[in-house]
Amino acid sequence: MRVLALFGPTAVGKTEVAIAVAELLRERGEDPVAVNCDSIQVYRGLEVLSGAATAAERQRLEHRLLSFVEPAEEFSAGRYAEAAHREIDSLLDRGRRPILVGGTGLYLRAALSDLDLRPPVPPEIREEVERELGERGPQALHAELDPEVAVGVDPNDRKRVARLTELARAGIEPAADAEGIWTATVRRPTLLVGLTMDRGELAQRIDRRVEEMIVAGAAEEARAALEAGPSRTATAALGFEQLVADVDGAPSAEAIDSLKAAHRAYARRQLTWMRRMEGVELIDRTGRSDDEIAAEIVARLDRFGG
RNA sequence: GGGGGGGCGCCGGAGUAGGAGAGCCGGGCCGGUCUGUAAAAUCGGUGCCUAAGUUGCUGAGUGGGUUCGAUUCCCACCCCCCCCA
Numbered sequence: 001m002r003v004l005a006l007f008g009p010t011a012v013g014k015t016e017v018a019i020a021v022a023e024l025l026r027e028r029g030e031d032p033v034a035v036n037c038d039s040i041q042v043y044r045g046l047e048v049l050s051g052a053a054t055a056a057e058r059q060r061l062e063h064r065l066l067s068f069v070e071p072a073e074e075f076s077a078g079r080y081a082e083a084a085h086r087e088i089d090s091l092l093d094r095g096r097r098p099i100l101v102g103g104t105g106l107y108l109r110a111a112l113s114d115l116d117l118r119p120p121v122p123p124e125i126r127e128e129v130e131r132e133l134g135e136r137g138p139q140a141l142h143a144e145l146d147p148e149v150a151v152g153v154d155p156n157d158r159k160r161v162a163r164l165t166e167l168a169r170a171g172i173e174p175a176a177d178a179e180g181i182w183t184a185t186v187r188r189p190t191l192l193v194g195l196t197m198d199r200g201e202l203a204q205r206i207d208r209r210v211e212e213m214i215v216a217g218a219a220e221e222a223r224a225a226l227e228a229g230p231s232r233t234a235t236a237a238l239g240f241e242q243l244v245a246d247v248d249g250a251p252s253a254e255a256i257d258s259l260k261a262a263h264r265a266y267a268r269r270q271l272t273w274m275r276r277m278e279g280v281e282l283i284d285r286t287g288r289s290d291d292e293i294a295a296e297i298v299a300r301l302d303r304f305g306g
Numbered sequence: 307g308g309g310g311g312g313g314c315g316c317c318g319g320a321g322u323a324g325g326a327g328a329g330c331c332g333g334g335c336c337g338g339u340c341u342g343u344a345a346a347a348u349c350g351g352u353g354c355c356u357a358a359g360u361u362g363c364u365g366a367g368u369g370g371g372u373u374c375g376a377u378u379c380c381c382a383c384c385c386c387c388c389c390c391a
Contacts, residue, residue: 039345076342077342077343079342080342103345109341110342118342152340154348154349157349159343159346160339160348236345268337272337
């Protein structure tokens with residue numbers, strides 16, 4: 001049985017399509033399960049802000065790896081990969097089809113392939129590097145890296161300079177796999193579907209989605225989460241920056257506009273990632289219903305013999 | 307009606323004491339990078355014609371003028387903002 005993976009920009013309708021696919025599969029006796037593949041939806045308490053599947057949606061399709069990490073915890077692609085591999089393998093063992101759903105490109109690649117991600121470094125080293133990065137700036141640390149390793153990393157790229165520096169200080173060899181994260185080699189037979197949509201229409205859907213988020217209490221959720229002291233990886237969620245400025249009361253129109261813009265920019269980066277993925281089957285869903293798209297996806301599964 | 311400020315690029319802003327802007331800053335938009343922080347971080351492009359410009363083309367509200375040279379100075383007109391009536 002093939003793993004089904006649904007990728008695409010935010011607001012393109014991945015969850016709805018996944019549910020429609022699941023319903024079709026159930027009609028033929030399958031018992032599919034969605035496996036979340038979104039770096040923010042893993043957090044408990046950020047469901048509205050991250051646009052996670054609602055309770056009603058989860059009733060229609062069981063979701064795994066959703067809302068299972070405390071916001072105070074730091075999460076990572078590596079931890080996600082372990083959890084996802086375990087989940088996918090055990091579902092397949094029981095004859096249940098995993099449907100990977102989510103827009104975090106690195107997490108999707110990590111779930112589908114064995115990426116051989118480098119291990120984390122001891123916290124002391126990370127803290128030391130963080131401190132130096134703050135004091136001396138990324139350019140200084142970049143200059144001290146092995147030129148071979150630093151190839152392709154911009155001196156201003158704080159995250160990557162920090163990561164390469166901490167690996168070097170911990171004595172860990174950086175990964176050197178030529179294929180890298182773009183490998184088309186997967187752990188399990190997979191149908192990888194990328195949903196696309198006319199840009200203007202996608203922008204409208206993003207606007208609507210953000211407005212619905214606000215109505216559903218995204219600002220309150222963000223404030224509550226912030227008070228509880230979220231980890232750095234959790235605070236990366238779009239919305240914290242935009243929505244917490246208005247300490248009480250409804251978010252301003254400016255705040256909402258800037259959140260919409262942030263989501264559009266995010267969608268753009270997701271599309272960049274999607275174009276680069278190998279073996280992805282793109283489906284333009286502009287003007288087409290969830291059911292139509294679901295039928296097409298199931299047909300493609302059939303072409304592979306399941 | 308009088309006085310003042312201002313009109314360029316998708317939008318906003320700054321600047322040019324006549325001497326090369328399709329130049330600068332911010333936003334938007336578009337594209338790229340990505341190996342345990344990835345909704346992060348980061349790079350580039352954005353008048354027109356180009357596969358490519360080191361001598362390409364058009365442009366600074368409109369029309370004239372001065373000048374070797376005008377986005378800048380002068381005249382007239384149009385439009386926007388502020389103040390006074």
